[in-house]
Amino acid sequence: MMENNNNKSTLFDAELIKRYSKPGPRYTSYPTAPMFSEAIGPNEFRNEIAETNNSKEPTDLSLYFHIPFCDTLCYFCACNMLITHDDDKKENYLRYLKKEIDMIAELTKSDRKVSQMHWGGGTPSYLPPSQIVSLGKYIRESFTFDDDAEVSVEIDPRGLTREHLEAFKEIGFNRISMGVQDFDPEVQEAINRIQPEDMTIQVVDWCRELGFKSINLDLIYGLPHQNVEKFRKTVRSVIDIKPDRIATFNYAHVPWMKKHQTIIKDEWLPSTDEKLKLLHLVIDEFTSAGYEFIGMDHFAFPEDEIVIAQNNGTLHRNFQGYSTKKGCDLIAMGITGISEVGDIYAQNVKTLDEYYEIIDNGELTTFKGYKLSHEDQLRKEIIMQLMCHFYLDKKSIGDAHNLSFDEHFSDALEAMEPMREDGLLEITEESITVLPVGRLLIRNITMAFDEYLTDKKEKKFSKTI
Numbered sequence: 001m002m003e004n005n006n007n008k009s010t011l012f013d014a015e016l017i018k019r020y021s022k023p024g025p026r027y028t029s030y031p032t033a034p035m036f037s038e039a040i041g042p043n044e045f046r047n048e049i050a051e052t053n054n055s056k057e058p059t060d061l062s063l064y065f066h067i068p069f070c071d072t073l074c075y076f077c078a079c080n081m082l083i084t085h086d087d088d089k090k091e092n093y094l095r096y097l098k099k100e101i102d103m104i105a106e107l108t109k110s111d112r113k114v115s116q117m118h119w120g121g122g123t124p125s126y127l128p129p130s131q132i133v134s135l136g137k138y139i140r141e142s143f144t145f146d147d148d149a150e151v152s153v154e155i156d157p158r159g160l161t162r163e164h165l166e167a168f169k170e171i172g173f174n175r176i177s178m179g180v181q182d183f184d185p186e187v188q189e190a191i192n193r194i195q196p197e198d199m200t201i202q203v204v205d206w207c208r209e210l211g212f213k214s215i216n217l218d219l220i221y222g223l224p225h226q227n228v229e230k231f232r233k234t235v236r237s238v239i240d241i242k243p244d245r246i247a248t249f250n251y252a253h254v255p256w257m258k259k260h261q262t263i264i265k266d267e268w269l270p271s272t273d274e275k276l277k278l279l280h281l282v283i284d285e286f287t288s289a290g291y292e293f294i295g296m297d298h299f300a301f302p303e304d305e306i307v308i309a310q311n312n313g314t315l316h317r318n319f320q321g322y323s324t325k326k327g328c329d330l331i332a333m334g335i336t337g338i339s340e341v342g343d344i345y346a347q348n349v350k351t352l353d354e355y356y357e358i359i360d361n362g363e364l365t366t367f368k369g370y371k372l373s374h375e376d377q378l379r380k381e382i383i384m385q386l387m388c389h390f391y392l393d394k395k396s397i398g399d400a401h402n403l404s405f406d407e408h409f410s411d412a413l414e415a416m417e418p419m420r421e422d423g424l425l426e427i428t429e430e431s432i433t434v435l436p437v438g439r440l441l442i443r444n445i446t447m448a449f450d451e452y453l454t455d456k457k458e459k460k461f462s463k464t465i
């Protein structure tokens with residue numbers, strides 16, 4: 001068992017948070033997506049899969065399927081999604097997805113078990129139940145699943161029927177994550193997402209009746225017309241629903257990347273001070289209700305696997321956020337999906353036309369990516385350990401990589417010095433420990449180890465708080 005940071009409390013210091021707030025990555029990968037280039041294409045991806053097949057003990061697989069379609073546009077949305085009302089268009093996409101599955105299944109050795117699968121979007125539950133079952137069965141026939149695989153899907157309660165959930169259950173899904181964002185009618189109207197509280201409660205009830213093992217609800221703070229008084233009501237309603245996990249995302253307002261977000265007028269957004277109060281409220285309310293703050297917007301009950309993994313040092317972070325399945329090779333299928341296999345990241349093309357054309361030519365749809373150097377691997381390990389455990393064993397990193405940590409990372413240590421002085425972290429000869437006041441600023445802390453951040457690259461990200 002790894003040494004750990006046992007002090008799991010989080011202290012809220014509004015002045016410090018304001019001072020440190022700046023654009024920064026969420027580190028679902030390191031290096032981050034702006035570093036990806038066309039040096040990685042289908043050949044590099046194929047070779048890397050072959051190499052990982054041949055390693056002495058091939059690692060388990062984690063499969064991600066991107067289902068981009070949605071019924072209506074939520075004005076805040078920063079996901080890779082497409083609005084359609086055409087079931088044939090969805091059917092056509094699934095036809096191509098199945099061809100991609102054939103290619104990947106042929107490349108990965110059949111003795112490699114799938115220990116994790118996730119369908120994300122867009123909105124996977126916007127597929128009709130018959131298409132859900134058809135895709136699910138196809139995947140199950142193409143790969144070998146571990147009996148206790150973690151199988152999760154993102155759903156939207158709007159337009160969802162019990163039959164959709166029965167379809168997910170039939171093909172072995174055991175975890176459900178659903179978008180809520182905010183229950184307040186004025187906020188819902190401003191974001192073009194009318195989703196009455198009763199509708200969400202009904203869907204949660206169905207999930208429980210059908211025996212899904214874990215339910216997650218997504219909220220967003222920083223949306224138009226939110227304030228402390230109204231958001232407290234939403235948060236308390238969520239506490240009454242008692243989901244196993246809660247994600248409370250910081251609204252990423254990036255209108256330069258997502259044009260439709262310009263519909264949301266700046267003057268509708270809560271001020272920085274109000275937004276900080278919303279974050280404070282979220283942490284206070286959920287931790288008082290018995291949830292633990294895992295870090296980076298996530299809460300779960302102490303007995304949840306994700307908290308146990310954090311306690312025993314096995315928590316992991318990838319493109320889907322936190323995960324308990326460390327050491328898998330992640331293969332993403334569908335448009336925009338990003339794989340993480342061996343030493344490379346590989347991203348699929350972003351448009352349906354490109355995706356269909358490449359697959360018609362019998363090729364993998366990778367269009368860019370990144371091959372990690374030894375130095376990148378080392379920094380990735382450090383950033384992920386800090387993100388997941390708020391603790392870093394400097395000595396064991398130094399020993400494992402045959403280097404003097406303090407010499408090798410003198411720049412990072414220098415960059416962290418003001419944070420140490422501000423009480424965000426403690427640095428000793430052996431370790432770095434993120435202190436309660438630093439937990440909310442973990443992105444700023446880990447940025448010290450990012451070799452590639454320049455002012456220009458930083459500006460592409462949303463604000464850390």
Ligand SMILES: C[S@@+](CC[C@H](N)C(=O)[O-])C[C@H]1O[C@@H](n2cnc3c(N)ncnc32)[C@H](O)[C@@H]1O
Nearest residue numbers: 076077078121122123154156179218249251252
């Ligand atoms: C793919 S969606 C979840 C499934 C489904 N499409 C839905 O919205 O119910 C993933 C989640 O990303 C979050 N999200 C989307 N755009 C965001 C933004 N601009 N800032 C922060 N979170 C965002 C929302 O909480 C959303 O529930």
Ligand code: SF4
Nearest residue numbers: 070074077079081122
């Ligand atoms: S938030 Fe979900 S439902 Fe809304 S547009 Fe984005 S992906 Fe679609």
